[in-house]
Amino acid sequence: MNANKIWAIARKDIGHYFASPLGYVVLAVFFLVTGFFFSLIVEQTRSASMIPVFQNTIIVLLFITPMITMRLWSEEEKSGTAELLRTSPLTAWEIILGKYLAVCFFFLVMLGATFVYLLIMMLAGNPDMGPVLANYMGYSLSAMVFFSIGLFASTLSENQIVSAVLTYGALLILWVMGAAASSVQGPLGEVFKYLSLFEHLEDFFKGVVDLSHVFYFASLIFLSLFFSVKVLESKRS
Amino acid sequence: MIEVKDLVKSYGSLAAVDHVTFSVPKGSILGLLGPNGAGKTTTMRVLTTSLTMTSGKVTLDGYDVAEAPHEVRKRIGYLPEVPPIYPDMDVISYLKFVAEIKEIPSDKKANRIGEVLEMLDLEAMSRRLIGHLSLGFRQRVGLAQALLHDPDVLILDEPTRGLDPKQILEIRKLIKSLRGRKTIILSTHILPEVSSTCDDVVIIDQGRVVAADSVENLSQRLAGGKTLEVEVKGPAAEVEKALEKTEGVTSVKAVGKEARGLCKFEIVTDGSTQAREALFQCVVKNKWVLYQLNPLGLSLEDVFLKLTTKDSAG
Numbered sequence: 001m002n003a004n005k006i007w008a009i010a011r012k013d014i015g016h017y018f019a020s021p022l023g024y025v026v027l028a029v030f031f032l033v034t035g036f037f038f039s040l041i042v043e044q045t046r047s048a049s050m051i052p053v054f055q056n057t058i059i060v061l062l063f064i065t066p067m068i069t070m071r072l073w074s075e076e077e078k079s080g081t082a083e084l085l086r087t088s089p090l091t092a093w094e095i096i097l098g099k100y101l102a103v104c105f106f107f108l109v110m111l112g113a114t115f116v117y118l119l120i121m122m123l124a125g126n127p128d129m130g131p132v133l134a135n136y137m138g139y140s141l142s143a144m145v146f147f148s149i150g151l152f153a154s155t156l157s158e159n160q161i162v163s164a165v166l167t168y169g170a171l172l173i174l175w176v177m178g179a180a181a182s183s184v185q186g187p188l189g190e191v192f193k194y195l196s197l198f199e200h201l202e203d204f205f206k207g208v209v210d211l212s213h214v215f216y217f218a219s220l221i222f223l224s225l226f227f228s229v230k231v232l233e234s235k236r237s
Numbered sequence: 238m239i240e241v242k243d244l245v246k247s248y249g250s251l252a253a254v255d256h257v258t259f260s261v262p263k264g265s266i267l268g269l270l271g272p273n274g275a276g277k278t279t280t281m282r283v284l285t286t287s288l289t290m291t292s293g294k295v296t297l298d299g300y301d302v303a304e305a306p307h308e309v310r311k312r313i314g315y316l317p318e319v320p321p322i323y324p325d326m327d328v329i330s331y332l333k334f335v336a337e338i339k340e341i342p343s344d345k346k347a348n349r350i351g352e353v354l355e356m357l358d359l360e361a362m363s364r365r366l367i368g369h370l371s372l373g374f375r376q377r378v379g380l381a382q383a384l385l386h387d388p389d390v391l392i393l394d395e396p397t398r399g400l401d402p403k404q405i406l407e408i409r410k411l412i413k414s415l416r417g418r419k420t421i422i423l424s425t426h427i428l429p430e431v432s433s434t435c436d437d438v439v440i441i442d443q444g445r446v447v448a449a450d451s452v453e454n455l456s457q458r459l460a461g462g463k464t465l466e467v468e469v470k471g472p473a474a475e476v477e478k479a480l481e482k483t484e485g486v487t488s489v490k491a492v493g494k495e496a497r498g499l500c501k502f503e504i505v506t507d508g509s510t511q512a513r514e515a516l517f518q519c520v521v522k523n524k525w526v527l528y529q530l531n532p533l534g535l536s537l538e539d540v541f542l543k544l545t546t547k548d549s550a551g
Contacts, residue, residue, distance in 0.1 A: 008337035089307055089339065090338055
């Protein structure tokens, strides 16, 4: 694996986000919604906590994800540029990691807006930084899981809409898994409970960083990326 | 340089490429000719490692396409059927991206991009978004991409597609200028392209090689070099009879209608030069006038049609 080539692909894909209105619209909507929640929550609770903001906007992330991941591979396949990537001295891992890096970078820009809220809180009150960091971590890890699933879905179809719908489906299932867990008894319920994303996210929101939860997120990311790589490799046959 | 042996690529029970074998010596240009859907693109995609083969062996500069695809990729420049461009990038940043994924050292990048832009006459377009360029320029950007890392082997799928006649000539000139330095395979269904640019030609039809030879040999071999076209001023029926009796002539066929006293024949001879002399003497002896006596080679177009329509014509 060559970091230069991964970075080249990442830069190209970051460029795509800002070469079309899509990137700016997504950013604007995200800023609007998080800003709305922030002001509403601060107004009502009068407490210097980011938790409600994150809890409420993670659902926004779930809806934004397919928008920013659907084109990652689908578009390459559709426009014929996949042929260039496939016949260049690149490995499937380099391609996938480059693309994953691009969407993570885009998320970083999104996240940048929330630093403003943090700054306001630090100026106005005295937020407890430990839980705030745990919140950021849980929020980012969830986003990274969403993106990896979105990227995987994108490798499955050259139609962006199909990729987006697949991503919505997968993310919603991941999201409602917790509800399913409470209605199913026995070991299956336990499995559902373990798989439920929210189950693992809760502790982060409480300000607790538990390595077993980090492991859960990391495995989901790795699995999605691994499957993406496998799909890419299979395209040659 | 490029060896293709018994290449088979099948999709289910359908063989898109069926036991194709050919080789391209270093520095020469091979034309892959065939009607649409013959398997040209599939063959090229296997050669460029974009597609795996079902069976067979393909080596490029000694590297097996199936076993060492990474090494093969370093040595090829590929222009697919649709130029692999990103419409929202400008020409320079696109080529910079290509330079990075093709492992061009960063200190040589700028130089090389400049060279390729000049070679393809793209300098004026370098800051334009590729999506805003005309089809011809996009095709050239695609070619620039293939040439950028100075690969030993170029695989060009219909390189003159979408270009106007002037651009076609320029691209052909460019390809010819690379003869000797690069090994090139280009596919086309435009016949003059092969006769004007290629050394060798492989004709593919329905996934199979129907002919493979040098461009001259192929048209000669098929015509046998034995057919003459003769035009004589005289009474058609008598002329035909007289010519038939001439020494060395195996058959005479009238071509077209008699007009202004001129009649045309296609004569198959035994291939000797005496036959030509005898024909001339025969005409003179009868006090007719000989207007034309041409050896008839088949044009590549004839060869192509002959080979690819054989089956359906029975």
